[in-house]
Amino acid sequence: MSDEAVATSPEQQRALEAFYFREARLLDNRQFRQWLALLCEDIRYLVPSRVNVQVDNRQRDQEAMLSVERELEGEDSRGCPIREEGYLQLTLRAERAYKINAWAEQPPARTRRLVGNVELLAQEGSQYRVISNFHLAYTRPGCANALYSGQRRDLLLAAGSGFRLQRREVVLDYAEIALPTLGLLF
Amino acid sequence: MLTGSAGTWRPADLVNGDASLISRRCWTDPQVYALEQRGIFGRAWLFLGHESQLRNAGDFVQAYMGETPVILARGGDMGLYASINSCTHRGLPVCRADHGNARRFICPYHNWSYTVEGDLVSIPQEHALQHRPDKRELGLKRVPRVASWRGLVFGSFDPDIIALEDYLGDMRFYLDAFLQRFPQGIEFMGAPHRWLLDANWKLPVENQLGDVNHGAFLHSAIIPREAQDTIEALGYSVVTAPGHGATFRLMPEDAPVDEVAWGMEGLGGLLGGEEVQAYLRDIQAQAAQRVGPLRARMKGLTYGVYPNLSFLWSNASFKVSHPRGPGQVEYWSWAVVPADAPESVKRALRTNYSSFFGPGGLLEQEDAEVWVQQFRGSNIDHADDHPYFYGLGLGEERPHSELPGLVSVTANEFYARHFFRRWRDDLQAAREDR
Ligand code: FES
Ligand SMILES: [Fe+2]
Numbered sequence: 001m002s003d004e005a006v007a008t009s010p011e012q013q014r015a016l017e018a019f020y021f022r023e024a025r026l027l028d029n030r031q032f033r034q035w036l037a038l039l040c041e042d043i044r045y046l047v048p049s050r051v052n053v054q055v056d057n058r059q060r061d062q063e064a065m066l067s068v069e070r071e072l073e074g075e076d077s078r079g080c081p082i083r084e085e086g087y088l089q090l091t092l093r094a095e096r097a098y099k100i101n102a103w104a105e106q107p108p109a110r111t112r113r114l115v116g117n118v119e120l121l122a123q124e125g126s127q128y129r130v131i132s133n134f135h136l137a138y139t140r141p142g143c144a145n146a147l148y149s150g151q152r153r154d155l156l157l158a159a160g161s162g163f164r165l166q167r168r169e170v171v172l173d174y175a176e177i178a179l180p181t182l183g184l185l186f
Numbered sequence: 187m188l189t190g191s192a193g194t195w196r197p198a199d200l201v202n203g204d205a206s207l208i209s210r211r212c213w214t215d216p217q218v219y220a221l222e223q224r225g226i227f228g229r230a231w232l233f234l235g236h237e238s239q240l241r242n243a244g245d246f247v248q249a250y251m252g253e254t255p256v257i258l259a260r261g262g263d264m265g266l267y268a269s270i271n272s273c274t275h276r277g278l279p280v281c282r283a284d285h286g287n288a289r290r291f292i293c294p295y296h297n298w299s300y301t302v303e304g305d306l307v308s309i310p311q312e313h314a315l316q317h318r319p320d321k322r323e324l325g326l327k328r329v330p331r332v333a334s335w336r337g338l339v340f341g342s343f344d345p346d347i348i349a350l351e352d353y354l355g356d357m358r359f360y361l362d363a364f365l366q367r368f369p370q371g372i373e374f375m376g377a378p379h380r381w382l383l384d385a386n387w388k389l390p391v392e393n394q395l396g397d398v399n400h401g402a403f404l405h406s407a408i409i410p411r412e413a414q415d416t417i418e419a420l421g422y423s424v425v426t427a428p429g430h431g432a433t434f435r436l437m438p439e440d441a442p443v444d445e446v447a448w449g450m451e452g453l454g455g456l457l458g459g460e461e462v463q464a465y466l467r468d469i470q471a472q473a474a475q476r477v478g479p480l481r482a483r484m485k486g487l488t489y490g491v492y493p494n495l496s497f498l499w500s501n502a503s504f505k506v507s508h509p510r511g512p513g514q515v516e517y518w519s520w521a522v523v524p525a526d527a528p529e530s531v532k533r534a535l536r537t538n539y540s541s542f543f544g545p546g547g548l549l550e551q552e553d554a555e556v557w558v559q560q561f562r563g564s565n566i567d568h569a570d571d572h573p574y575f576y577g578l579g580l581g582e583e584r585p586h587s588e589l590p591g592l593v594s595v596t597a598n599e600f601y602a603r604h605f606f607r608r609w610r611d612d613l614q615a616a617r618e619d620r
Binding site: 047049051052053054073075077078079080081082083084085086088089092093096099101102103104142143144176177178179180181182183 | 282283284285286287288375376377379380381382384404406407408453457516520521529532533536537539540541544545546547548551552554555556558559562
């Protein structure tokens with residue numbers, strides 16, 4: 001994304017960050033149903049697949065040669081994103097966590113999300129296009145510890161005194177997927 | 187670790203006669219692993235890729251044969267070539283991209299360059315020297331056998347291996363129930379998802395070969411009991427040859443089209459709307475004509491082709507379990523879709539795979555977890571006299587009048603016993619002729 005951030009007032013920036021900090025807290029506290037309440041019901045939730053691409057000779061000496069976009073097999077690609085989900089799938093994930101037989105996370109993972117680099121890229125009416133970075137530390141009994149890192153490209157909708165999430169694309173930083181699962185709520 | 191020197195144990199010590207008892211060492215021992223690399227991955231037909239990824243001259247994809255990196259390419263003569271991705275000069279990989287189109291592979295270190303077929307075409311240093319090496323002798327090492335069946339491309343390091351058609355044998359009957367259902371066959375979507383797991387390569391294989399039964403238990407947070415009961419009531423498990431197997435449902439002749447049609451039971455089919463569902467119904471309407479009335483009623487679950495290829499019919503995915511030492515696997519999976527479907531339908535149907543399978547899949551995150559835990563459970567001391575029990579349903583499989591192979595209910599673990607019998611015999615053969 002070549003987009004530049006737009007100017008925000010300190011209040012606006014604080015409101016955006018407050019939304020993300022609360023979201024991270026809900027997820028780390030395993031309050032997934034409260035997290036669902038932050039979503040628009042028509043949410044698109046995407047995790048593109050990341051591939052090792054061939055250098056395009058015609059792009060040599062240009063920034064485009066190294067663009068992150070070229071590495072992503074996203075929803076408009078002819079490849080296969082890791083996840084392409086809506087409210088239904090996210091609800092399945094959230095509700096599954098409270099079943100006593102959800103073995104993949106029994107005992108549950110201990111996670112800690114740090115969200116930063118929050119930048120407003122555009123605002124049109126009540127829609128806000130926002131990017132942020134995250135680190136997610138993951139530890140679970142019987143499982144190697146993991147550190148996830150990535151960028152989130154969001155579309156937020158102003159709602160009441162806060163926001164709701166309408167679209168999220170998670171660009172994960174991995175070469176090979178040496179992580180226990182990409183099924184988390186990033 | 188198996189005690190003593192390499193000469194003091196036999197594969198028959200690890201897998202008993204009827205393969206109802208399987209040693210923990212099968213999964214964890216470095217000597218066993220080394221023998222697998224030679225006796226199985228050095229000899230068998232191994233899956234490399236699909237022709238839909240290689241439409242034009244110069245198209246290539248990366249693959250692995252065991253731990254050996256291979257480039258599979260469409261040559262200038264439109265033939266298929268597989269070469270080991272390692273420069274003849276000092277061994278660097280000459281290709282780094284997952285897939286693409288190339289005229290030459292140029293080695294980064296000293297720029298020896300190779301054609302996509304693997305032939306060496308230039309040595310920059312030679313102009314300064316008096317003696318010019320014979321480039322014909324110095325190409326990338328070629329995989330001696332490459333063959334394609336219905337677009338599925340396999341390679342083997344054994345120049346004398348039997349023909350691929352014969353190797354697949356009666357698995358072709360079951361694979362065709364899917365592959366021939368679509369007027370133009372199938373297409374692989376993009377690069378595989380590549381997932382490193384601290385597990386042994388054989389457990390994902392065994393799981394996909396016939397372990398339908400775990401669904402009701404491991405996946406009970408997602409799969410309702412009634413759904414699993416229906417699967418098992420209509421379910422068959424088949425072994426066409428040791429190590430090859432298929433599980434599927436045979437739907438009643440009067441079952442409604444929406445219950446039989448491939449693709450309808452995935453989220454892509456369910457949520458895809460009228461366009462997707464009309465496409466799937468249309469395909470099912472042609473099924474009897476394309477694959478015959480019996481196979482038209484087949485609704486597949488999981489398939490396995492020895493040693494490490496899996497196909498998940500119900501969730502539209504091909505998978506390969508690449509060994510990375512006894513305790514690690516690099517698991518690859520691709521979404522597969524009908525080649526003739528409109529682009530929008532393909533995009534909807536790929537989520538039949540990704541919603542539940544792959545590294546972000548709701549179900550497969552549970553499978554991955556138990557595969558890792560199984561390695562932990564196997565890699566322990568003081569329990570070697572306590573092998574795993576593989577005897578469920580021993581001897582209960584039978585021939586069938588219409589279905590090729592040995593047939594039984596899905597709770598019968600004969601698919602795994604047959605796999606381990608072949609595995610044991612392959613290891614024994616490798617020991618004998620070294
Ligand atoms: S190592 Fe490949 S050119 Fe030298
Ligand atoms: Fe499973």
